[in-house]
Structure formats: structure tokens, C-alpha cells
Amino acid sequence: MYKKTDKLTGWYLFVGMVSLFIGGSLGPLQKLEHVGINLYRALNSIGLASYYQGLTIHAVLNALVWTTFFIVGFFTFIIPRSLEKELVWPKVQWLSFILMVIGLVMAAIPILMNLATVLFTFYPPLMASPFFYIGLVLVVVGSWVGGYGFYATLVSWRKEHKGEKTPFIALAANITMVMWQIATLGVATELLVFVIPWSFGLIEGTDPQLNRTFFWFTGHPLVYFWLLPAYISWYAMIPKQVGGKMFSEPLARLVFWLFLAMSIPVGLHHQFVDPGVPEGWKVVHFALTFGLFIPSMITAFSVIASMEIGGRANGGTGLFSWIRKLPWGDPSFTAQNLAMILFAFGGIGGLTNASYNLNLAIHNTMWVPGHFHLTVGSAVTLTFFGITYWLVPKLANKPLFSRKMGLWQAWTWFIGMVLMSNGLHVIGLNFSVPRRTMLGVAPYASSTWQPQLIEAAIGGIILGISGLLYYANMIGTVAQKKQLEEPIEMPVAEQYHEEKIPAWLDNWKPWFAITVLLILVAYGPILFDMLSNIQLTSPGFKPW
Amino acid sequence: MHIDPQERNYIVITIALVVIFATAILVSAFAYDIQVPVPYAEVNPNEVATPGISPWGDPLDERVRELAPNKYEAYILAQTWAFLPNRITIPKGSTITFYVTSKDVQHGFIIADTNINMMVIPGQVSTLTATFDKAGEYHFVCNEYCGVGHQTMFGTIIVEE
Numbered sequence: 001m002y003k004k005t006d007k008l009t010g011w012y013l014f015v016g017m018v019s020l021f022i023g024g025s026l027g028p029l030q031k032l033e034h035v036g037i038n039l040y041r042a043l044n045s046i047g048l049a050s051y052y053q054g055l056t057i058h059a060v061l062n063a064l065v066w067t068t069f070f071i072v073g074f075f076t077f078i079i080p081r082s083l084e085k086e087l088v089w090p091k092v093q094w095l096s097f098i099l100m101v102i103g104l105v106m107a108a109i110p111i112l113m114n115l116a117t118v119l120f121t122f123y124p125p126l127m128a129s130p131f132f133y134i135g136l137v138l139v140v141v142g143s144w145v146g147g148y149g150f151y152a153t154l155v156s157w158r159k160e161h162k163g164e165k166t167p168f169i170a171l172a173a174n175i176t177m178v179m180w181q182i183a184t185l186g187v188a189t190e191l192l193v194f195v196i197p198w199s200f201g202l203i204e205g206t207d208p209q210l211n212r213t214f215f216w217f218t219g220h221p222l223v224y225f226w227l228l229p230a231y232i233s234w235y236a237m238i239p240k241q242v243g244g245k246m247f248s249e250p251l252a253r254l255v256f257w258l259f260l261a262m263s264i265p266v267g268l269h270h271q272f273v274d275p276g277v278p279e280g281w282k283v284v285h286f287a288l289t290f291g292l293f294i295p296s297m298i299t300a301f302s303v304i305a306s307m308e309i310g311g312r313a314n315g316g317t318g319l320f321s322w323i324r325k326l327p328w329g330d331p332s333f334t335a336q337n338l339a340m341i342l343f344a345f346g347g348i349g350g351l352t353n354a355s356y357n358l359n360l361a362i363h364n365t366m367w368v369p370g371h372f373h374l375t376v377g378s379a380v381t382l383t384f385f386g387i388t389y390w391l392v393p394k395l396a397n398k399p400l401f402s403r404k405m406g407l408w409q410a411w412t413w414f415i416g417m418v419l420m421s422n423g424l425h426v427i428g429l430n431f432s433v434p435r436r437t438m439l440g441v442a443p444y445a446s447s448t449w450q451p452q453l454i455e456a457a458i459g460g461i462i463l464g465i466s467g468l469l470y471y472a473n474m475i476g477t478v479a480q481k482k483q484l485e486e487p488i489e490m491p492v493a494e495q496y497h498e499e500k501i502p503a504w505l506d507n508w509k510p511w512f513a514i515t516v517l518l519i520l521v522a523y524g525p526i527l528f529d530m531l532s533n534i535q536l537t538s539p540g541f542k543p544w
Numbered sequence: 545m546h547i548d549p550q551e552r553n554y555i556v557i558t559i560a561l562v563v564i565f566a567t568a569i570l571v572s573a574f575a576y577d578i579q580v581p582v583p584y585a586e587v588n589p590n591e592v593a594t595p596g597i598s599p600w601g602d603p604l605d606e607r608v609r610e611l612a613p614n615k616y617e618a619y620i621l622a623q624t625w626a627f628l629p630n631r632i633t634i635p636k637g638s639t640i641t642f643y644v645t646s647k648d649v650q651h652g653f654i655i656a657d658t659n660i661n662m663m664v665i666p667g668q669v670s671t672l673t674a675t676f677d678k679a680g681e682y683h684f685v686c687n688e689y690c691g692v693g694h695q696t697m698f699g700t701i702i703v704e705e
Contacts (some may be wrong), residue, residue, distance in 0.1 A: 119689050123650045125666060126691075208650055208665050236641050261594050273662045275670035279582045288693070290562050297558040302553055303625045355565070357573045357580055360661045364652050366685040405585050432656035434687035442695040444683045528555045538666045541649045543624045543691025 005076050005087050008097055010395045012073025013388065015068045015101060023061025024467050027053045031420065031460030034439040034453045035287050040524065049114040051438045052544055056111055059120035063376055065104055067226045068139060070384050072096065072146045074229055077391065079150050081490045083157045092149040099142030117544035119436060121219075122195075123148040124211045127540025130199040131172065133191045140184050147177035157233035165501045166289055167538025168249055169236050169492065175256045176228040179221060182515065183264050186217025205502075205536040209276035213530060216267035217523065228256070230383035233336060234303045237387075239493035241333050242326050246308025246493040247302045254506040255295040255302075261514045262292050265522030272359040281526045282356065288522060289354040303340065308332045309496060331406025335386030338414040339379050342421075346374030349425065367428025368435050370421040378417050382410065385470055392477055394488040401476030405469050412466035420459025423452035555613045574675045581662045581670050584643070589666035591623055600645060616640040620684075620699070622651040622664045624691050625683060630699030636677065640702070641673040651697070652687035663688060676703040 029039050033051060040051055048054055078479065080087050093287035102521050109131065110116040123523065154174050158166065162467055198206045235252045239245055268285035271277050308322055316322025327333045349371040352358055393400045400406060427433040427449050439445050439453070504510060547555075566576040572578050578625060587598070595601040600621040607629055614637055621628045622644055644653050644664045651664040655674065662670040664686075676682070686697035 051688065052692055053695070123688070125649050207667065209668055212650075212665070248548060249553060250545065251551070254545075271663075273664060273670075275581050275665055275668035276583055277588075279580070282580060283570075287566060290566050293562050294555070294558055298555060300553075301554050305548075305551070354568050357659075358569060360578070360580060360659045363578075363661050364663075365661075366653065432654050432661070432685070432687075433648045434652065434654065435684055436689045436694075437687070438695040441699075444685055444698045495699070497546065499546055505545070534588070535586060535588075535667050537590060539590070541624070541691075543693070544648065 009073045009077040012069045016069030019061040020066035023058045026058040028460040028464040031457040035457045036440045053117045056117050056119050071229045079170050079173050082167040084319025088153045088156050089149040096142045096146030102137050103135045107132050122207050124206045125538035165506050172232045172256045175260050179260045180225045183218050183221030186214045190214035205538050207535050210530045216270040220267045221263040223440050226380040237491040239306035240491035242307050242310030243313050245496040246305045247305035247496050250493045257511045258295040265518040269354045273363045286356040332386045332389035335410035336383045339382035342374050343379035365428030366424040366435050367435045370424030374421050396478050397484050401473050405473045409466050409469040416459045416462030420456045423456030427452040559607040570590045585669045604631045614638045618642050620644045622646040625693035625697040633702045636638045636679045641661050644670045650688050652679045653689050655684045679705045
């Protein structure tokens with residue numbers, strides 16, 4: 001069963017991991033640059049032109065490529081197993097992969113040629129090579145195509161199982177893909193209607209404020225596209241891995257529906273300090289973003305409760321000592337649990353970012369990379385690492401090379417990230433140190449920043465070591481001769497209480513309607529206003 | 545739908561927390577007037593630095609204006625990779641309103657130890673006001689990537705006793 005699509009999952013993971021290796025390698029270099037150790041000169045000889053070109057590679061490969069390839073590959077693996085049904089359009093899934101790879105290559109070439117040093121936000125009027133934008137569009141479109149295969153499989157399953165509730169994992173994965181499909185309409189509009197014609201010279205000017213607004217229409221739900229697959233693992237797989245049960249499946253479903261409805265109409269909280277966005281709309285998006293706090297907090301409760309069931313089933317007692325009975329010797333669990341702990345702080349910081357005028361204190365400061373290395377760099381990436389500790393052995397049919405190395409990897413990631421993100425948060429908040437800046441040579445840099453920059457650099461080096469441990473383990477796993485003795489199955493948690501799922505939690509229509517309605521309310525008037533006052537005045541610039 | 549009583553209480557507390565936080569934020573914004581930038585004016589970035597038709601085209605020493613004692617306004621042009629003017633001297637206790645725009649790519653404008661932090665976007669004018677009650681040197685720094693010289697883009701406010 002699933003042989004063909006499992007092979008495809010392997011390919012998605014392979015491309016994702018290679019991308020993360022290249023992108024991640026540049027991370028420690030950035031932190032060293034900030035403390036005055038510039039290794040970019042050494043990289044000039046292999047064609048790296050600047051710190052900022054390196055930063056573009058780091059962000060595009062880590063945040064866009066690694067995540068998207070991993071997620072589509074992971075879903076290709078979990079959806080058929082959750083439904084106990086092969087994907088109905090295997091060729092479409094392969095087409096998805098091929099489109100994404102073509103897109104990746106197309107975007108990578110201009111980046112490597114220093115023709116697209118625009119960072120991963122590519123804010124116009126910075127103007128990259130058109131092929132960079134077309135490549136990004138193809139990666140996104142490829143992921144849509146993968147989604148169409150998932151939806152078709154779900155529809156077919158529902159026809160065959162009338163009256164049955166959709167299994168949680170398949171439902172949650174499909175909700176994630178639908179959310180992504182709707183969310184990416186923003187960046188697709190930005191690129192296809194404005195930026196690509198402009199970069200080809202077909203239209204003379206573009207409207208940077210409008211482009212930003214379309215970008216962040218996609219930019220925030222992008223975060224949930226990264227995060228929801230991790231939530232699927234936390235909700236539905238981790239309980240099984242710790243010997244527990246899923247505490248509240250109906251609530252877990254509600255959480256995913258809420259993320260579908262509320263992930264998108266919140267993008268303006270990235271634009272609180274934009275000059276061209278009216279106050280009223282900023283307040284609306286501030287309130288809606290705060291609403292997102294609720295499903296995240298439910299997740300925290302449910303996931304911890306599910307693990308507690310496991311800890312107690314393993315003989316744990318007392319208020320907290322059940323925690324010691326969790327499988328801390330299992331790198332898959334340990335990595336994901338440490339990811340959750342880091343995410344608690346990421347969530348608190350996120351709420352701060354979204355707090356309307358409080359954003360003045362931290363917008364575009366080092367606080368921000370401090371924050372999103374806790375979210376996408378930890379909650380997501382460390383969880384995905386944890387998943388690969390069972391998924392790669394399963395796909396390769398070989399045992400994990402070294403359990404110990406996996407544990408060291410998880411803990412060093414945790415420690416490195418605590419140091420790095422703490423340093424970055426503190427200098428961002430206290431000294432307004434700008435993010436995405438070559439601080440080692442900034443004339444305004446102050447010696448008061450040094451302690452935290454050193455702390456962050458140490459963290460960055462530890463993260464680099466952790467990354468090497470991860471890749472050594474993965475290569476060791478795949479390259480060894482040893483075969484699996486016992487087959488590995490996808491962990492699927494049972495429900496704690498066998499509960500009936502209310503029909504409204506298995507029905508797309510009302511949730512789809514709420515999603516569209518919220519987007520129309522939160523974005524309709526402001527986009528209409530911006531489009532009717534469009535100023536296509538900005539020519540392109542290539543100041544790198 | 546069955547919800548565990550403990551989880552139900554927890555959700556109620558969560559919602560209460562969110563409401564309390566949001567209320568605190570809105571009070572600080574609207575009762576204490578700690579505000580984010582709001583739309584002020586739209587300009588053509590290709591013409592905004594032209595002398596005679598735009599305040600960002602005026603001679604540098606005329607772009608900081610004293611409106612009344614201890615009350616100033618500053619028209620600052622952001623470009624790759626400089627703020628013009630990049631040196632402003634005001635007496636202690638002054639209130640100054642910044643009007644910043646860009647003639648090329650996006651920039652940022654942040655001043656540590658104040659509530660000034662805004663995106664500078666071509667075609668838009670970003671404005672915020674701050675009062676400087678402590679003497680000393682303050683830097684305004686570009687905090688949005690604007691090309692390979694981004695890290696050199698800053699200016700200084702000298703607040704005199």
C-alpha cells in the first residue's frame with residue numbers, strides 16, 4: 001500500500017532537507033557578522049556577493065522552500081493513511097512535485113546570480129529578475145496542485161463513506177491546504193498582476209503600499225500553513241508516541257476550523273506602522289488577530305492534557321512528576337516537546353507583535369527574527385525534525401542511525417535557540433536594533449548591544465552544530481545497510497473519550513462561508529479603496 | 545459537544561485574558577494617544593525631491609522648521625542610503641513632528657527610546673510626533689532592508705540642554 005506516493009514523499013523531504021541545509025548553513029554566519037567576524041569575504045570566491053544575498057538565500061530556502069516541500073510531502077504520506085485509501089490522482093501529486101522543483105530552480109538561479117537580493121519579502125520597488133518571481137509562483141502553484149489531489153481523495157472517500165466522520169488527520173491536513181490555497185491568492189495577485197509585468201517592463205510603475213498589503217494577505221496565514229502540520233503531529237500523533245490518548249478530538253477539529261476562518265483576515269497586523277493603511281482597519285485586524293489566540297491556547301491545553309494521560313499511563317503521579325515518565329529517550333518526542341516549549345514563548349511574543357501600538361516598540365527590530373526563530377525556526381522546524389525521526393526510517397525502511405545523536409540534536413537546538421532568540425528579543429526591545437542589517441559594520445552600532453549579540457552568536461553556533469548532528473543522523477540512516485526489524489507505522493492517537501463529533505464540525509460549507517465572509521469584511525473595503533486610488537508610480541530599483 | 549469542565553474553565557479564562565489585553569491596548573492608544581502612523585498624504589516618489597514643488601526638495605537647512613518655541617517639524621527624505629537631513633538639533637523639551645517619505649525603495653524610520661517607528665514607503669508620507677525631554681544624542685535608523693548600503697543609513701538628533 002502507498003508505495004508510489006511514499007516514494008514521492010521521500011523526494012519532497014529530500015529537496016526540503018537539502019534546501020534547509022544550504023539555507024541553514026548561512027545562519028551562523030549572520031550571527032558571527034554581528035559580532036564582527038565577517039566570513040562573507042571568504043565566500044566571495046564561491047560567488048556570494050554580499051551579506052544580503054546570503055540573507056536572501058537563508059530566508060527563501062528555510063522559510064519558503066523547506067517548509068512547503070516538507071508539508072506537501074508530509075501530507076502526501078499522512079492523508080492516504082488517515083483515510084486508509086490511496087491518493088486518487090497519483091500523477092497529479094507527481095505533477096505538483098515537478099512544478100515545485102521547476103519553480104525552485106527558476107527562483108534559485110537569479111538568487112545565486114545576485115539578481116534577486118530582495119530578501120524573502122521582496123518588497124517592491126526592489127526589483128528582482130522576473131524569473132525569481134515566476135519561480136516563486138510555480139512553487140506556490142505546485143503546492144496548490146498537490147492540494148487538488150488531496151481534495152479529490154477526500155471527496156472520493158466521503159462518497160464511499162457516507163455518514164461517517166472524516167478521520168481527524170485527513171480533515172486537518174485538507175483544512176490546512178484549503179487555507180493555504182485561499183491565503184496565497186494575495187501574493188499570487190501581487191506577483192501576477194503587478195510585479196511580474198512590472199519586472200518585465202510591461203508596466204512602468206507599481207504601487208508599493210498596495211503590493212505590501214497583498215503580500216501580507218498571504219504573509220500571516222503563511223505562518224499557520226507552517227504551523228498547522230506541526231499541530232497535526234502534536235494533536236494526533238504525539239499522544240500515541242507517549243502512550244496517551246487524544247484529550248478532546250471535537251475541540252481539535254474546532255481549532256482547525258477556526259484557523260481556516262481566522263488565519264487570513266489578520267494580515268494588517270504586519271502593517272501597523274505602514275503610512276498608507278487607515279487606523280480603523282488596523283484596529284479591526286488587531287482584534288481578529290487576538291481572536292487567534294484562543295485556538296492556540298486550546299491547543300496548548302489539549303496537547304498537554306493528552307501527554308499527561310500518557311505520563312500517568314506510564315506510571316507517573318503527582319502534579320508534575322508525570323512529566324518525567326514521558327519518553328525522553330525518544331528523539332522524535334523530545335524534539336517535538338522542546339519545540340512546544342519554545343513555541344509558548346513564540347506565542348507570547350506573537351501576541352505582543354499583534355498588540356497594535358505596542359508594535360511600535362518592536363516593529364522591524366531584532367525582536368522580530370528572535371520571535372520567528374521560535375515559531376518557524378523551532379515550533380515548526382524542530383517539530384518537523386522530530387517527525388522525520390520516525391518518518392525517514394519508515395520511508396527508508398532502515399532504523400534511525402543514532403537515537404543518542406537525535407537526542408543531542410534536539411537539546412542543542414533548544415539551548416541554541418534559547419540563547420539566540422533571547423539575545424535578539426532583548427536588543428530589539430531595549431535598543432531598537434534593526435533587523436536584517438549588517439550590524440558588524442553599521443556606524444551607529446553601540447557597544448551596549450554586545451552582550452546580547454555575543455549571546456546570539458553563541459546560540460547561532462550551537463544551532464549550527466545541532467543542524468550538523470541532524471544531517472549526519474539522516475545521512476547515516478539512509479546510507480546504512482541495516483534494515484528495519486519491525487515495521488514503523490504512522491502514529492495515530494485514539495480518542496480519550498469515544499465521543500460523537502457534531503455534524504457542524506465535519507461540514508465544510510458553514511466554515512467556508514465564514515472564511516470568505518471574514519476576508520470580505522476585513523479586506524474588502526481596504527483593498528477596494530487602495531485599488532481605486534492606485535498609484536502605479538514606482539519604477540524598479542536594484543540597489544545591491 | 546462535550547468539553548471537559550477544566551478545559552471549559554480554561555477557555556473562559558483565555559477569552560477573558562484576551563479581552564483584558566485588548567482593552568488595555570485600546571485604552572493606551574485612544575485615551576493616552578500612543579498612536580501608530582495613519583494616512584497623511586500621498587505623493588509622487590519621482591517628483592518628491594524636486595525643489596520648489598515639494599517640502600522634501602527644499603534646501604536641507606530649511607527642512608527642520610520651528611513652528612513655535614519648542615515646537616518643530618522636520619521633512620526628512622529617505623533615499624538609498626541616507627536620510628536628508630541627517631542632523632537635527634533641538635532644545636530639550638521640544639516636540640517634533642517628523643514627515644518622512646522615500647524617493648526610491650522602502651525604508652524604515654525608528655528612534656530608540658521613543659515611540660517613533662514607521663515604515664517609509666514610496667508614494668506615502670509617514671508621520672509621527674515625539675517629545676524629547678532628555679538631553680543627548682538620538683539616532684534615527686533605517687530598519688527596512690533597502691540595498692547593500694542599508695546598514696549605513698541613519699541620522700542624529702542632538703537634544704541640547
